[in-house]
Amino acid sequence: MGLAGSSFGSSCPSPDMRILVVEDQDSIRRMIEALVQARGYSVTAVATGAKAIDVAATDPPDLVLLDLMMPGQYDGFAVCQRLRREPATKAIPIVIVTAMDDPDARSRATQAGATAFFTKPFSPIALLKEIERLGKSPT
Numbered sequence: 001m002g003l004a005g006s007s008f009g010s011s012c013p014s015p016d017m018r019i020l021v022v023e024d025q026d027s028i029r030r031m032i033e034a035l036v037q038a039r040g041y042s043v044t045a046v047a048t049g050a051k052a053i054d055v056a057a058t059d060p061p062d063l064v065l066l067d068l069m070m071p072g073q074y075d076g077f078a079v080c081q082r083l084r085r086e087p088a089t090k091a092i093p094i095v096i097v098t099a100m101d102d103p104d105a106r107s108r109a110t111q112a113g114a115t116a117f118f119t120k121p122f123s124p125i126a127l128l129k130e131i132e133r134l135g136k137s138p139t
Helices: 026-038 049-058 076-085 103-112 124-135
Strands: 018-022 042-046 063-066 094-098 116-119
Touching (some): 026 124, 076 094, 076 103, 116 124
Parallel strands (some): 018 042, 018 063
16 A cells, blocks of 8 residues: 555645534634635535534535534534434544633533544644644545
8 A cells, every 4th residue: 555645744735625614703714714725625614503514414524623612503512413423424523623621521522523622712733734634534
């Protein structure tokens, strides 16, 4: 096998990697969307958990960036649990990006199936490195 065709050692992201950004606050959603698009990723951004579940079911992304605190029927914990239960989305990396920085929130997110956890304010460089790292993992 070997590394032929992989982006190992390259700082360039996979140009076809699709990321779903789930964030209810417009300014934060737009900032994350711009950050991720600037690295060459394809981004779909939604403001509700219900919309995230619909989008992921219809056109599963390669990675999800998910806020925990969202209004409506599905908060981030519920979205994470739903995505983990569905065959088409159960293996997708889910990166939590939230203002909730307490042990209970981290534990609940991990139990719901989160792959990684970032607290706001977060380091854009650290988030991009995590996306790149997870993007290299087979799904």
